[in-house]
Amino acid sequence: MFDLVADVEQYPQFLPLCEALRVRERRQKGDVELLVASMTVGYKAIRETFTSRVVLNRPALTIDVSFLDGPFKRLDNRWRFEETGPAGEPASGSGSCNVHFDIDYEFASRMLGMVMGAMFDTAFKRFTHAFEERARAVYGPPGTDGKDALA
Numbered sequence: 001m002f003d004l005v006a007d008v009e010q011y012p013q014f015l016p017l018c019e020a021l022r023v024r025e026r027r028q029k030g031d032v033e034l035l036v037a038s039m040t041v042g043y044k045a046i047r048e049t050f051t052s053r054v055v056l057n058r059p060a061l062t063i064d065v066s067f068l069d070g071p072f073k074r075l076d077n078r079w080r081f082e083e084t085g086p087a088g089e090p091a092s093g094s095g096s097c098n099v100h101f102d103i104d105y106e107f108a109s110r111m112l113g114m115v116m117g118a119m120f121d122t123a124f125k126r127f128t129h130a131f132e133e134r135a136r137a138v139y140g141p142p143g144t145d146g147k148d149a150l151a
Contacts, residue, residue, distance in 0.1 A: 001097050002081050004138055005063055005131065006056045008037055014134045016126045017041040017119075024051070031059045036068065043119050048112075050075065067105075071112055077103040101128070 011018045018041055025036040035054040040047060050070025056063055061082070067075035080100040103124060107113035 001099055001135060002058060002061055002063070002079075004135055005079050005081075005099075006033075008035065008054065010134075011039070014137075015130050016123045017043055019047070020049075032057045043116065043123075046116065048116075071108055073106045073108040075103075075105040077101065077105075099131075 008021055009023060011021045018039060020040040021037060023035055023037045025034075027034050033056040035056065036051060037054055038049055038051045040049040042048075048071045050072060051068045052065045052075065053068055054063065054065050061080065063079040065075075065077045078101070082098040082100065084096045084098055105120070107116060
């Protein structure tokens with residue numbers, strides 16, 4: 001699941017509202033990969049592009065995203081992947097994991113916040129479903145080959 005979320009270039013294929021994503025910079029710093037990426041989101045006639053720094057920390061199984069430029073005053077999110085065994089038991093190499101996602105954002109413009117805020121709240125709730133569907137498409141249904149990609 002870490003690889004699926006880390007593959008940001010694929011987001012426009014499956015993520016609600018994401019119309020385009022471009023990685024502007026990519027570099028390795030030890031075990032951590034650092035990206036600068038710009039995402040264009042759209043809803044009806046509104047299109048906005050924002051740029052974020054993405055820290056892919058495979059050893060810690062975390063992905064941290066912080067806002068650099070665009071229509072936000074603040075935008076931070078964190079993905080944390082926790083390997084699990086059967087029925088939520090400790091990690092057993094089964095390929096199962098729990099995925100934790102936290103996001104905190106505020107639009108720079110009050111007007112844009114009023115127009116886009118409720119829609120973004122709804123979209124973020126749909127992200128979970130979009131990533132689950134993407135995991136099924138990439139890894140197969142839960143339990144395939146003894147691995148539960150969606151645990």
